[in-house]
Amino acid sequence: MMDVIGLSADLSLVTALSYLLSVLLPTMIIAATPLVLASTGELVVEKSGVLNLGVEGMMIMGAVVGFIVAVESGTPVAGFVVAALAGALLALIFGFLTQVLLSNQVATGLALTLFGLGLAALMGQTYTGIRPPQTTRLDIPEVSNFPILGDMLFSYDWIVYFALALVGAVWWFLNHTRPGLVLRAVGENHDAAHALGYRVITIRLAAIAFGGACAGMGGAYLSLVRVPNWSEGMTAGIGWIALAIVVFASWKPGRVIIGAWLFGGVTILQINIQAANLNILAIAAIVLALVTVVMIAFNLRTKSRQGWIRVAFLGALALLGWAMALTWPDFRLDSAYLSMTPYLTTIVVLVAISGDRTRAALNAPASLGRVFHASN
């Protein structure tokens, strides 16, 4: 199957698709899960008007605490729960400093990362070289073995589904509940919210604790499922990516999933391209072709003229990519350039959503990072 995608003569779209869906997608989803968890938490924090840059520190605390508890108790679930608590507790240090003692959020968040990385390393010293108990997978015998769809939809551990459910819950909470509305109001204009009688500091502390809990669980997912073992510094910068995803998602919960898959996906893609010895140009062509197909389907309904122009343009690009792939079968791109793309995409997205001032106001919390003190 691999040779087929490796651009040999009998390339068929079906095998390429099944590879994408049953191999790439599942690994991508697993790689993205810690990111989904951490960025969903950070999204709520930012929606309440607080910028906590300490995600990395909270994640690694979750990773080590979750690991220790899972190993000692033998139950991964306990690990995840206590990891969430530990993340929340660490976040509350940040909360106390920034909300009660009014310290600068950026500086405090950075200090939190430093503190968390050190504390986690101290706590985990005697836990290297141990295997954690396995987290259960959803395994419905008939369904999970169903070709492609089984791998694609029903082959994960429960945290993956939990993370997705959490995103849904956060979306519902923010958009359809009164407390959610209040939280957004606090993030939008804390003085006005305060004047209306809402307890800005309490609400923000709750949001910060929630963010910490999510980051903690995300960290525990690394040490209990994705890697699974504990080693010092194992988060290796993933918390910073979670911050980027919140922006990429323009503070919309649903888009967090797409962002996490994109950011997680780039690494996975990079690795898989190499493992399968594929040509990146061919992959780009396949992706472009897929997008073109989706757009054609979409256009059949809307029948917009502009839409067809876009389709033609994308289709031409896909063909160009294909031609280039055939011309340079040994083309290799330094993986660093590929790793840059999600961040550049985030900037583009940020510009796109900020340029329209009215639309941006709906998403980006206006009080983000500002100090609040009820002075009268």
Added chain:
Amino acid sequence: MIRLEPRLAPSRTMMWGTPVLAVIATMIAGGILFAILGKNPVEAIWTIFVDPILDPYSRDELFVKAAPLVLIAIGLSFGFRAGIWNIGAEGQFIVGAIAGAAVGLAFYGTPAIWLLPLMALAGMAAGTFWAMIPAFLKVRYNANEILVSLMLVYVADQLLRAMVAGPLRNPAGFNFPESRLFHDSAVLPLLQGMPGLTQYTRVHLGVLIALILVPLAWVLLRKHVLGFNIQVMGSAPRAARFSGVRPSSIVYICLGLSGALAGLAGLFEVAGPAGQLVPALPQGYGFTAIIVAFLGRLNPLGILAAGLVMALTYIGGENAQLDLNLPRAAISVFQGMLLFFLLGLDILVRYRIRFGARGIAQ
């Protein structure tokens, strides 16, 4: 009931008092931590805070370590005062180092006195350019500069990896991802023989320049109209607008200035202590400098002090590892605690703690 009451003016006593309080609090908390780890707390605290000051060699190193922090933090402080949050100094530092190194390598072997200034210019230009991206996007598209500048840190880091693995790689270096060593004309001279420095000092010209910039920045901030405009912009943006200050030009100036200084710091690191472009060059100076800027209360002199304290914890921490076998992790917990206390107690400068029921409003 405890509550906070804003002071009419920042307390001068507390300005000087809180850092001392914070250090004492950290010593107590750190002492407990070290005792739990089975070390003598007094000895550990002494090793971290006092030994480096007594030892002439460590004293030199304090300045080498503090220089990039101070340089970057001064640049950042201008923007922070104006309410412009450049947290991507790390990225500007990296591109400054790359550009400076690229110039140095392009003229490899050329013995010329103009080479170092040219490298410095290239580093500053690259840092400025990198900072101009969030500035432009903020002015033109209203994009949040915190987030854009942060994203550009990752991009710069990947760029550095690509550069040392590709175009700037040492041709005779067996594929190791690093550049060749700069020749003498492209390396910052050491201040050997300066009074007060040790024989093998690593204090280089860049440290001196950073030190000279401290009073200059102070004058600019306090005496120059630009400094005034920046301060007005931060405290009363509407008033600034009425008095004819263009917010967009303040954005460009503040981000440009901090980018240039971060880029220069990057160049100083690459042409100073490192002497070659290596992937491990960025040490998080750009991020640590944010903390330094706040600890120094956005005041150039305060920043110098804060930078030295920060450097002290690094160098003292290494000494503690060597002499007492304290694990590296304990040092970073200790640093985190110090920062928490410094940041947390800062409130006493602007607020007063009141006990009892709420008084009559003024």
Added chain:
Amino acid sequence: MKLLKSLGLATALTLATGGVMAESHSEDPLKVGFIYVGPIGDFGWSYQHEQGRLAVEEEFGDAVETTYIESVPEGDSERVIRRMAQDGTDLIFTTSFGYMTPTLRVAEQFPDTMFEHATGYQRADNVSTYSGRFYEGRTVQGILAGHMTESNVIGYIASFPIPEVIRGINASYLAAKSVNPDVEFKIVWVSTWFDPAKEADAANALIEQGADVIMQHTDSTAPMTIAEATWDGLEQGETGIYAFGQASDMMEFGPNARLSSIIDNWAPYYIERVQAAMDGTWESADAWHGIDQGTTTIGAFNENIPEDVAAEATAAMEAIAAGELHPFTGPINKQDGSVWLEEGETADDGTLLGMNFYVEGIEGAIPN
């Protein structure tokens, strides 16, 4: 296996005792310093150097005084190396490639201090370099992997395209190919020495691509844990994915999955050099020892390995140790088909140290 360990130890002991009577020139203990790039708890590169330090302590007792600093970033290492020299440390081991330039700089200013830099290629009068011929271990691993794979696909997680790593790939491939002509290598470059999540992803990707034996040239234990996870819930007689311990034995991370391991055993070399420093016979040199001196130690074999395979691997190991077998013995062609080594010709160290090409049969290109 045991034979080799004892062989290495015996060599070290002879070296150690050989000079012990020479002189005891001072009352003060010899101060020996170690600088590590990672935390000593990484169960990989830095952990093994720390084991070497502990061995020195045990060997010499009160006659030495050792110090170390962990997690020293390469870009900021000169200060730490200098500090050690300044403290009167007599012999300093700097254990990462990135410490090369800083080590040389400090060495210039402290001509009476002895320096040992691991994996570098530049020396001075008071700077030695040392490394291990780990590719010899790769040959043994390649034999095991070639026999044990059923899918004939072997996955290889590589860090950076430096000669050390490329040598390892080539040696593994040649050995695997020699016992299993159908074998195919899939190589993933992760551009990092230590990133558990990324290494785990790479292992998963390789497994998805059909690899059933994973080799790694990165420092974390993540690939081993991933391989081990495939053994959970297997029926009697079924097998999961195999992997090899890298740098340290990694036995506890993969009780089922671990076929064997390459252990960076620095102890014999460190003991030898400390002894030389004590005796005053220390000289700048380039040490590149392999299985013969125990620097490259092969970890115990998995029980699932059939006896004849184990015997074959052991034989290769012994032949290498005895100098009868060179892992790169012709005829070997380069990837492009051009001749590298003629029949019976063996590779010289110069070519090995600068190796920047794949041998024939490996697919894909080396990055850059």
